[in-house]
Amino acid sequence: MKIEKIDVFVSCPGRNFVTVKVTTSDGVYGLGDATVNGREQAVVAMLQEHVIPCLIGRDAHNIEDIWQYLYRGVYWRRGPINMAAIAAIDMALWDIKGKVAGLPVYQLLGGKSRQGVTLYAHANGESIEQTLANAEQHVSNGFKAVRLQSAVPGLEVTYGVLGDKKDYFELQGSRPLPPEETWSTPKYFDLVVELFEQARSRLGNQVQLLHDVHSRLTPIESARLGKLLEPYNLLFLEDASIAENQTAYKTIRQHTTTPLAIGETYNTLWDCKDLIQNQWIDYIRVAATHAGGITALKRIADFASVFNVQLAPHGAPDLSPVCFAAHMHLNTWVPNFGIQEFVGFGNESLREIFQHEFTVQNGMAYVSEAPGLGVEFDEQAALKYPYKRSYLPVSRLEDGSMWHW
Numbered sequence: 001m002k003i004e005k006i007d008v009f010v011s012c013p014g015r016n017f018v019t020v021k022v023t024t025s026d027g028v029y030g031l032g033d034a035t036v037n038g039r040e041q042a043v044v045a046m047l048q049e050h051v052i053p054c055l056i057g058r059d060a061h062n063i064e065d066i067w068q069y070l071y072r073g074v075y076w077r078r079g080p081i082n083m084a085a086i087a088a089i090d091m092a093l094w095d096i097k098g099k100v101a102g103l104p105v106y107q108l109l110g111g112k113s114r115q116g117v118t119l120y121a122h123a124n125g126e127s128i129e130q131t132l133a134n135a136e137q138h139v140s141n142g143f144k145a146v147r148l149q150s151a152v153p154g155l156e157v158t159y160g161v162l163g164d165k166k167d168y169f170e171l172q173g174s175r176p177l178p179p180e181e182t183w184s185t186p187k188y189f190d191l192v193v194e195l196f197e198q199a200r201s202r203l204g205n206q207v208q209l210l211h212d213v214h215s216r217l218t219p220i221e222s223a224r225l226g227k228l229l230e231p232y233n234l235l236f237l238e239d240a241s242i243a244e245n246q247t248a249y250k251t252i253r254q255h256t257t258t259p260l261a262i263g264e265t266y267n268t269l270w271d272c273k274d275l276i277q278n279q280w281i282d283y284i285r286v287a288a289t290h291a292g293g294i295t296a297l298k299r300i301a302d303f304a305s306v307f308n309v310q311l312a313p314h315g316a317p318d319l320s321p322v323c324f325a326a327h328m329h330l331n332t333w334v335p336n337f338g339i340q341e342f343v344g345f346g347n348e349s350l351r352e353i354f355q356h357e358f359t360v361q362n363g364m365a366y367v368s369e370a371p372g373l374g375v376e377f378d379e380q381a382a383l384k385y386p387y388k389r390s391y392l393p394v395s396r397l398e399d400g401s402m403w404h405w
C-alpha cells in the first residue's frame with residue numbers, strides 16, 4: 001500500500017487550520033492536523049517543499065520507519081514547524097492503518113483503559129462574579145473540572161478572557177497583526193488568590209479547579225503563587241513559568257504542593273525529559289500536533305508513566321478536530337491519563353468542514369468506534385473559508401518591556 005498523494009489544505013472557519021490528507025494506492029486516505037498558530041504557512045511550505053516529495057511511493061504501513069526517516073533522517077531536528085509536519089503525516093498514517101484494519105486507532109494502541117475521557121472546561125469572565133457564574137454553568141452541564149481565568153483589574157485586557165467576543169474563534173479572527181497587551185504581576189496576584197478563595201466557597205470542594213498562568217511569572221513568583229493557592233486544592237497550575245531552562249521547575253517544586261502541569265509548546269520528549277524524570281511536574285500537556293503525532297505522544301506518555309506523570313493533552317481552539325480525535329484515542333488507551341482540556345467544537349463553520357464522531361456528555365468525551373481516527377474533512381466546505389493571517393497577542397510590562405508570552 002504505497003503513499004500516492006499528499007494534499008495540504010489551509011482553512012479559516014474563524015481560526016486557521018492546516019489539514020493534511022494522505023491518499024494511498026489502494027484509495028484509502030488518512031487525515032492529520034499540522035496547525036501552528038500564527039505560523040501556519042511555514043508548515044505548509046515545510047510539507048510541500050521538504051516532506052511530501054520524500055514520501056511519495058513509500059509503504060504507508062511503515063508508520064514508525066516514516067517517523068524515524070523524517071526525524072532522524074534530516075540534519076535539522078526538532079522545532080515546532082518540523083515536528084508539526086511530522087505529526088500530521090503520522091496522524092494520517094495511523095488513520096489509514098485503522099481504516100485498513102477496520103479498527104478505531106485506540107484498539108491498535110492496546111485497547112480501552114477507561115470508558116470515557118474526563119474533560120475540563122474553560123470558565124472566564126470580566127469579573128470574578130462572571131467567571132464563577134460561567135463555572136457554575138459548566139458544573140450544571142455535568143463538568144467535574146473547570147479552569148478559571150478572570151480579567152485582572154487595572155489591566156485593559158487579560159489573555160484568556162473573551163470580553164465582548166462570543167468565542168475564541170471571534171477573538172482570534174480579529175487580529176491580523178499581533179495586538180500588544182500589558183501585564184502586571186502585582187495586579188495579577190491581587191486577583192488570582194481572591195478568585196480561588198471565592199471559587200471554593202461558592203463551588204464547594206467536589207469540583208476540580210485549574211488555572212493557567214500563561215508563563216507570566218518568574219520561577220520564584222510561581223512558587224509563591226503555588227503556596228498561596230494550596231488551601232484551594234487545585235487539580236493543577238498550568239504553565240506556572242517558562243521552562244526553556246527545565247531546572248526552573250525545581251525551584252517551584254521545592255516550595256509548593258500545588259500540582260504542576262506544562263507542555264503545550266513542547267515539540268519532543270527532549271523538551272520535558274528533565275521535568276519528567278526529576279518529577280518536577282505532575283501532568284505533561286503535549287499536543288499530538290505539536291509534539292510529533294501519535295507515535296511520539298505514545299512514547300512520551302510511556303516515559304512519563306515511569307515517573308508518575310500523567311498525560312493531560314493540550315486542547316486549545318487552535319487544534320483541529322483531527323488532533324482532538326488523536327488525543328481521544330490516546331486518552332482512551334493510555335494507562336497514565338490525567339485529564340483533557342476541552343473548549344468545544346460549537347463553531348458552525350468548523351463543523352461544516354470537520355465532521356467528528358466522538359461524543360461529549362456530562363463533562364466526559366467518548367471515543368469514536370469508526371475505523372481510524374473517526375473524523376471526516378469536507379474539502380469543498382474548506383474552500384469556502386480561505387486562510388486569513390491572524391496572531392496571538394504579545395505581552396509587555398507596564399514600563400514597555402517585552403514580557404513572556
Ligand SMILES: [Mg+2]
Pocket residue numbers: 212238239264
Ligand atoms: Mg494553556
